[in-house]
Amino acid sequence: MLSAPRILRTCSIADHAVRVNGQRVLAGPTGSFPEFAETAYRNLGIEYPKFHKMDNLAKLGFLAAEFLLTDTDLLAGTAPERRGIVAANATSSLDADLRYQAQVVQQRPSPALFVYTLPNIALGEICIRHGIKGENMLFVAANYEAAPQVSYLDSLLAAGTLTTALGGWLDFSTRGYRAFLYAVGASTDPALPAFSPDNVQQLFST
Amino acid sequence: MAYIAAHNIISPLGDTSAATFAAVLAGRSAVAEYPPVFAGGEPVWASKLSADWQPPTQLGPLSEYTRFEQLLIASIAEATAQTEVDLTSPRTVLVLATTKGNIGLLDDEPQLTDDLFEQLQLTHSSRVVAAYFGSPAAPMVVSNACISGVAALLVAQRLLASGQYDAAVVAGADTVSRFVLSGFQAFQALSAGPCRPFSEDRDGINLGEAAATMVLTATTPAAMVGPVVRLAGGAISNDANHISGPSRTGQELANAIGEALAGAALPADSVDFIAGHGTATPFNDAMEAKAFALAGVAGRPVSSVKGALGHTLGAAGLVESVLSVLALQHGQLLPTAGYSQPMQPQPLAVSAVAAAANSRVALKTASGFGGCNGALVFVRE
Known part of the structure; x- marks a missing residue:
């Protein structure tokens, strides 16, 4: 790696609002998450019909990655095999699990929903959209702890396994949701925060 | 570098890796016919542990743990007993792999209580398994669909290579549930009989249940039996x-x-x-x-x-x-x-x-x- 990795950009989605680099770019309607997600999707001005088939967790992740990367060239200089995504969440795919279980009880299980009963599918959707063909890993943890994630991604960046990566937290359950994604890669821009556990944890919390 | 210090498999073919290995080499299969997922449907072929399967009594009373958690505990206990690796050391990391954890509880529970909601969290299972062994650090849980076990081993290898830990205990488990069977059936991905891997007439999968553990060490393990x-x-x-x-x-x-x-x-x-x-x-x-x-x-x-x-x-x-x-x-x-x-x-x-x-x-x-x-x-x- 030519220079130390820096946090290139962040996106946070919580309480029906989208923040990019800490700046609020969208405050959606009050109401359900799907309503907010639809508003956010339209705000992006993209045509991606698959979005409408996604479960809540995948929609949340898709939107966070879209707002993070839209109108940027953060991944453009990196070969697909050197792009990666490492994320964590607390409730795995429990929201889709419970919706799917309701179909099982009705003896009408749908494969289109069953596939979302795996938490890494949200990462898979982001990989498809953004041509990410390298490391993709989903950890489950009670809370977002930046230290192990930063350490893990740092070693992949230092080894050259990845050149530019997304990292963060994507959690959705009936009890709430939160998305936090960042892009990390080499940069000589001193204005960008260094890729350190403290910086990432602070960006998650603000 | 990561050396394999010990391992275990709990499968329908045996409660140790040696027993499962011998049965696999002998060409045995645990795949058998089971009743349909829904009344009136096709029978299901799967590899299931005996309904009577119980963890070894020397592990103490484990009735408060779910079957999935019992499988993890029994597999980890049998593997770590073969080594000097100490799960209570802060230099040992526990890495768990699963796709669905306790999801089988939904098969029998019509009501989603707060307790059930808690048990369905993979972090619940990881916490109680870590606590059973006195592991001081929060275990890492990898849930990456069907590559979870492979991914967890790679995560462990990287953690050892980084110097953060001296040993890693990597364990994975999943059980066969109506939840998962019905999903693969809805995908039309289940075989109509015993599956036929890499064969021209293959027609789908058989689901199976098992737990397995691999203990990795950063240096050549002392108690290793056989070639390293x-x-x-x-x-x-x-x-x-x-x-x-x-x-x-x-x-x-x-x-x-x-x-x-x-x-x-x-x-x-x-x-x-x-x-x-x-x-x-x-x-x-x-x-x-x-x-x-x-x-x-x-x-x-x-x-x-x-x-x-x-x-x-x-x-x-x-x-x-x-x-x-x-x-x-x-x-x-x-x-x-x-x-x-x-x-x-x-x-x-x-x-x-x-x-x-x-x-x-x-x-x-x-x-x-x-x-x-x-x-x-x-x-x-």
Whole structure:
């Protein structure tokens, strides 16, 4: 790696609002998450019909990655095999699990929903959209702890396994949701925060 | 570097890796017919632990733990008992792999209580399993669909390489539930009988349940029995193509194989055998054949144990890695239960029955929903 990795950009989605680099770019309607997600999707001005088939967790992740990367060239200089995504969440795919279980009880299980009963599918959707063909890993943890994630991604960046990566937290359950994604890669821009556990944890919390 | 210090498999074919390995080599299969998921449906073929399965009594009363948690505890206990690795040390990390954890509880519980909601969290299971062993740090949990076990081993290897830990205990488990059976059935991915991996007439998977553990150490383990085997390299890739169908070209699994071999500083022609994913679905096995060709390992003997133990989901990568390590140590090629005839147009050199072989390098591969692929390289010293 030519220079130390820096946090290139962040996106946070919580309480029906989208923040990019800490700046609020969208405050959606009050109401359900799907309503907010639809508003956010339209705000992006993209045509991606698959979005409408996604479960809540995948929609949340898709939107966070879209707002993070839209109108940027953060991944453009990196070969697909050197792009990666490492994320964590607390409730795995429990929201889709419970919706799917309701179909099982009705003896009408749908494969289109069953596939979302795996938490890494949200990462898979982001990989498809953004041509990410390298490391993709989903950890489950009670809370977002930046230290192990930063350490893990740092070693992949230092080894050259990845050149530019997304990292963060994507959690959705009936009890709430939160998305936090960042892009990390080499940069000589001193204005960008260094890729350190403290910086990432602070960006998650603000 | 990561050395394999000990391991365990709890499967319908035995409660130790040695017992499961012997049964697999003998060509036995635990796949059997079970009643339909829904009344009036087709019967289901799966590899299930006996309903009477109980953890060993010397582990103490475990009735407060779910079956999934009991399996993890029993597997970890049996593996770690063979070593001096201390799970209560802050220098030992516990890494768990599962796709669905306690999801089987939903089969019997019509009401979602707060307690059930809590038990369904993978973090609940990881917390109680860690607490049982007195592990001081929060365990890491990997949930990456069908590559979870392979991915967890790679995570552990990297944690050891980083110097953060001296030892890693990597365990995975999944159970067969109505929840999961109904989903694969809805996908029309279940075989109508015993599955036939890497065969022309393959028609789908058999699900299975198992737990497996591998204990990895950063330095050569003291108590190792038999030849030393190390996890020399590994890689994860994504197809970036489809969430429930494999790559059309196999290029991304081939990339993972290439990266894993590069990490181990080994050329493709050093691979002595491949423990494939071999789920016996038409698309998966065809994709693997393409990937093996692209990676330059297509001529190597390849096996799948899915016909013997079913697809054990989050445990599969661990089960199959343990069997690969034993195959390296015992100079054997793993057989492929259920194999019928070569698949076209890209036949593989399928290892149909167990055979003696002086192997040094094993390649373990896996692929899963979400487009993920994983590859590990094990080397006998």
